[in-house]
Amino acid sequence: MDDTTLAGQLAAAQAQVAQLSEELEETNRGVLALYAELDTQAAELRHANELKSRFLAYMSHEFRTPLGAIQSMTRLLLDRLDGPLTAEQERQVQFIHQNALEFSEIVNDLLDLAKVEAGRIDVSPGWFDMVDLFAALRGMFKPVLTNPAVSLIFEDPVDVPQVFSDDRKLAQILRNYISNALKFTQRGEVRVSAQRVSEDGQDWVRFAVADTGIGIASEYHGAIFQDFSQVDSPIQKSLRGTGLGLSLSKRLAELLGGSVGMQSVPDQGSTFHVRIPLRAAPPDGQPSD
Numbered sequence: 001m002d003d004t005t006l007a008g009q010l011a012a013a014q015a016q017v018a019q020l021s022e023e024l025e026e027t028n029r030g031v032l033a034l035y036a037e038l039d040t041q042a043a044e045l046r047h048a049n050e051l052k053s054r055f056l057a058y059m060s061h062e063f064r065t066p067l068g069a070i071q072s073m074t075r076l077l078l079d080r081l082d083g084p085l086t087a088e089q090e091r092q093v094q095f096i097h098q099n100a101l102e103f104s105e106i107v108n109d110l111l112d113l114a115k116v117e118a119g120r121i122d123v124s125p126g127w128f129d130m131v132d133l134f135a136a137l138r139g140m141f142k143p144v145l146t147n148p149a150v151s152l153i154f155e156d157p158v159d160v161p162q163v164f165s166d167d168r169k170l171a172q173i174l175r176n177y178i179s180n181a182l183k184f185t186q187r188g189e190v191r192v193s194a195q196r197v198s199e200d201g202q203d204w205v206r207f208a209v210a211d212t213g214i215g216i217a218s219e220y221h222g223a224i225f226q227d228f229s230q231v232d233s234p235i236q237k238s239l240r241g242t243g244l245g246l247s248l249s250k251r252l253a254e255l256l257g258g259s260v261g262m263q264s265v266p267d268q269g270s271t272f273h274v275r276i277p278l279r280a281a282p283p284d285g286q287p288s289d
Contacts, residue, residue: 050118063107070100109244112172116251121169123255125280128167130157130194130205137174137192141182150182151189158195160205165280169252170207173260176245177209177272188212188269196278203278204258210271216264225250225260249274256280 074097076082078090085093115121134154141152174192181190190211197206216224225246246260253260258276 054114054118063103067100067104067107071097071104074100106244109248113244113248113251116248116255121252121255123166123169123280125165126167127162127164129162130160133167133171133174134192134194137171137178140175141178144182147182147186149187150185152178152182153189153191155191155193158193160194160196161278163205163276163278165256165276169256170274170276173249173252173274174207174209176249177274180245181209181211181213181270181272185211185213185269197275199275204275205278206273206275208271208273210269212269215266215268215270216262217266221262221264224262246272 074093077085077093078097112121134157138152138154145152178190178192188211190209192207192209194205194207197204250260253274253276256276257280258274260272260274262270262272264270
């Protein structure tokens with residue numbers, strides 16, 4: 001092979017390398033542009049989420065004052081402090097009072113959801129007994145057990161010692177579960193239980209709220225813990241709500257280092273559960289024992 005042929009092959013190879021280098025640089029510019037676009041979209045998404053959280057928090061605060069006034073006034077009327085009521089007047093005032101209570105619960109869920117999304121809810125773990133937690137929940141729901149065909153049963157905790165976690169947030173999760181179960185159970189029972197389990201090499205407490213209610217069709221199982229998710233049923237349509245309770249419960253459970261889940265069969269009932277560590281890590285990261 002003479003020098004002219006070698007020079008030609010070398011020139012061709014150099015041209016090919018130059019072309020590949022140019023294509024690589026163009027690809028790199030495209031990747032950098034894509035990263036920049038993704039960063040911009042992520043920033044816009046964070047800004048939109050922040051605006052939503054601020055709006056929810058602001059509106060929730062603004063609603064609380066008039067709702068509190070309505071509840072106070074209806075309570076005064078129902079206590080007959082301003083004079084007697086006719087049967088029809090009492091029925092109407094009870095209706096107003098109940099609607100104000102339900103609206104207040106929705107506002108509280110919205111405010112809590114906004115705080116969670118903004119990272120403004122702190123976990124404050126401490127030692128507590130299951131017996132005390134169940135006793136508090138039993139007393140809380142006693143006034144609302146107006147359907148004699150439904151029993152609310154709290155089982156004795158199974159092998160559960162003192163728990164180190166945030167009992168207020170756990171109680172909020174269980175309140176949401178129990179409240180939903182009572183709404184969608186027209187006959188039978190709502191049963192609350194707690195037991196110690198060992199899974200994933202760790203000790204947990206698994207709480208379950210089981211009911212004999214209408215149940216949930218399988219097509220809704222995947223979305224039941226999402227924001228504003230509601231089950232399409234005649235009972236659901238007759239009840240007010242935003243579908244935020246279960247979504248909030250899921251986020252609170254995650255803050256506690258746990259998880260949520262459910263099983264349900266239409267016309268047979270549902271079981272909602274939450275699993276939290278038996279010993280949560282304290283805020284300073286030091287062992288709790």
